[in-house]
Amino acid sequence: MRWGAGFVSGDMTRTAVLALLARRGPLSRAQIAELLDLSPATITQGTRRLLAEGLLVEEAPRPSQGGGRPSIPLALVPESAHTIGIQVAHEHVTGVTCRLDAEVVHSFRHTFDPAAPDALQTLITLIRTEIDEARHRGLPLAGVGVAVPGIVDPETGTLRMSVRLGWNGLPLAARLREALGVPVFVDNDISAVTAAERLYGPGADEADFLLAAIGQGIGLGMVLDGAPYRGALGAAGEFGHMPVQPDGPVCVCGNRGCLESLVSTEALLRRAHDAGILPAASDLDDLGTAARNGDPAAVALLQTAATLLGRALAGVVNLLGPRSVVVIGEITALWDLLGEPMHAVLLDHLLPCVRDTTIEVRPWDDELIAASAARVVLAAPLAAPRQRG
Ligand SMILES: [Zn+2]
Structure with missing residues (x-):
């Protein structure tokens, strides 16, 4: 398992073992070595320290299925850190x-x-x-x-x-x-x-995925060839500032026509207010309700947003060739309205070799x-x- 700089640094074996046991529950050293694609000696050495620090314990031996030596599962001590x-x-x-x-x-x-x-x-x-x-x-x-x-x-x-x-x-x-x-x-x-997705989430076994976070801002997390990609200055992933409309609105970054200035939740609400679709104090739920009730202006606004997003995402998928794209953020509350049109535009622009890229939408969680x-x-x-x- 490869990791770049940032949150996850230091002893990668230790990191990988702790996350794996949190995800899968107790496992023997041999199982850990196999799942992490590391040598049994590396795992024995790495887990020795974790046991000494009290972060892991050995559970009662389980009989081996092949009739060999019984295996000893290692388990996290949840309260230890x-x-x-x-x-x-x-x-x-x-x-x-x-x-x-x-x-x-x-x-x-x-x-x-x-x-x-x-x-x-x-x-x-x-x-x-x-x-x-x-x-x-x-x-x-x-x-x-x-x-x-x-x-x-x-x-x-x-x-x-x-x-x-x-x-x-x-x-x-x-x-x-x-x-x-x-x-x-x-x-x-x-x-x-x-x-966290790479360590603990469903993306843990996936070596090439993107995580598109769309809410008040828009960002893109990238795991390429197993490691998070950060860019030379730690500035990679500013998906929201991809220029998509030459004469578009001024973005928070000061430039004009960034994706974020057109399809962030903040931008959608501002455009809905400006167009008289919603009164000033309304929120994203109100925009969803208006569109679901068939308000043509609300439907058109979301259709435009889906088109812009689908096109921008197609560019990124064509460029990086991930196996999956995970979508998170407040925007997912509107995914019943955005998902289908976005996906249609995405498919129109994807190269044939990356058309199998899956889009996974996670319900948004404030925490x-x-x-x-x-x-x-x-x-x-x-x-x-x-x-x-
Ligand atoms: Zn911008």
């Missing part, structure tokens, strides 16, 4: 506490204003409260993962640029680590979800990004001290 995952968005902060088997045991959500002068201090206070809560409950804490919408230097956890938060050149990991006194890893939100940030740190407890600011 916990991590906190935080999603910083432009209107709220979501946080979860995860235990070693990737189960979420606690969560919170607070409104948040990243433009406030004391925004960073507010964030620190929110995370500290969660750390105190974990300590109060006697949970051993391995670290904190923070996912942000923006371009993050995977080596240092410095936020280079976030148009959503308005934070630029902020050494976020270093600041949080200093204030909180615990290991902190910062990464781009979609990179965190993509890494997914925070839980992903927690899970990827969980898979590398104490072994990923690479981010230094």
Whole structure:
């Protein structure tokens, strides 16, 4: 299993073993070696340390099916390590506490204003409260993962640029680590979800997939040849800023006609309000209801969005040739309306050799990004001290 820089770094065998056992339950060393395509000696050595640290235990031997030596399953000790995952968005902060088997045991959500002068201090206070809560409950804490919408230097956890938060050149990991006194890893939100999908999700056995996140912003996670692709500057995957309409609206990035300025949930609502389809205070559910009730203007708006999205996605699939594309984000609430027309446009533009690429749509979960940030740190407890600011 290959991994790039970012959330998942350090001892890859350790990371892979912890994630595999969380996903599949107890397994013998031989089964682990086979599933991870690693040598039995590597697994024996890697698991010895995990056993010594109390993260794994040996279960009672099971008789071998072939009549050979009985096999000893190794199991995670769920309570032996916990991590906190935080999603910083432009209107709220979501946080979860995860235990070693990737189960979420606690969560919170607070409104948040990243433009406030004391925004960073507010964030620190929110995370500290969660750390105190974990300590109060006697949970051993391995670290904190923070996912942000923006371009993050995977080596240092410095936020280079976030148009959503308005934070630029902020050494976020270093600041949080200093204030909180615990290991902190910062990464781009979609990179965190993509890494968690590769480790814990249904995409764990897939070496080539894309993860299209479509909500208020649009991002693309890429796992190519088994490893997340980040680009030279950690800036790869800015799918939302693909130029699709020369005279289109001004995007949050300052350019004109980006995909995000036309089909993000924010853009769809703005266009629905501007066209008089919906009153000002309405939301995505109202847009869905209008289209499902046959409002021709709402139907046309979503048809246009589906066309733009299908065409843009076809370009990406033709370019990268993934086996599957996973779609996540708030937009999935409208997928009964968008899915079919999007797929028709996609097929019109796909090369014959990539027409079998599957599109998988996951129901949106408000905690997914925070839980992903927690899970990827969980898979590398104490072994990923690479981010230094
Ligand atoms: Zn843009």
